[in-house]
Amino acid sequence: MIPLSHYLILGAILFSLGVFGALTRRNAIAILMSIELMLNAVGLNFIAFARYLPQTMLQGQVFVIFIITIAAAEAAVGLAIVLGLYRNFKTVNVDEINLMKW
């Protein structure tokens, strides 16, 4: 039997990788990819808890369905925003888009 902590540690590693990517990448699409990685890590945690906790009604798995749905909607809207950004600034590197910086 695989201990629960193994899954949680794997979720933690993936989440930290996603946090690092979202904070350091310059390409806006790469930031969106890191956010998807974070959402996936959270989903893994939910399903691990749904499997290992006593007396669950699989709430973890139902919640992961909602997470996947919301991630899809967020990716669509985020990419539409990135397209608009590209049209106006001709770049998708977020540190070159600094019109509102002091």
Added chain:
Amino acid sequence: MTINLAIFYVLAAFTVWAAAVVVLGKNIVRAAVALIFAFCGMAALYVLLDAEFLAAVQVLIYVGGITILLLFAIMLTSRISSPTARVINDQVLLSAVAAVGLLVALIYAAIRGIPEFPGPPRLPETAPFIGRALLTTYVLPFEAVSILLLAGMVGAIILARKE
């Protein structure tokens, strides 16, 4: 070392390697393909956790929908950039510290904070269970998420169309 544990380690290493390529890869298309591998690794881990319906949903929606969308956006917004263009911005050190600190806190919580559960006997199949739960106990979030998807679709079309 049972065969389950060995399979878990192989899948975990594969997924972490794919995630590292997503986060650190210079070529953005290579990062998107590595994201596909990461999603497939996650789906395999879901199967290992007896969530076979969610593994199928993951492959269908994440690999078949979201990564295709990401690849389209990459193709529409790529410039002829030099291969020596920087991938990482100036705050590498701070965010590395933050990410490692978060990782240490989460691993500490995972090891010390949660008692070892044995796990209940597995359900024969999860899809009818989830379906029934979505339409009885969780019908309100289900309908709300449908409205969210509709709003997201309309918003994305409006944001992305030509002026």
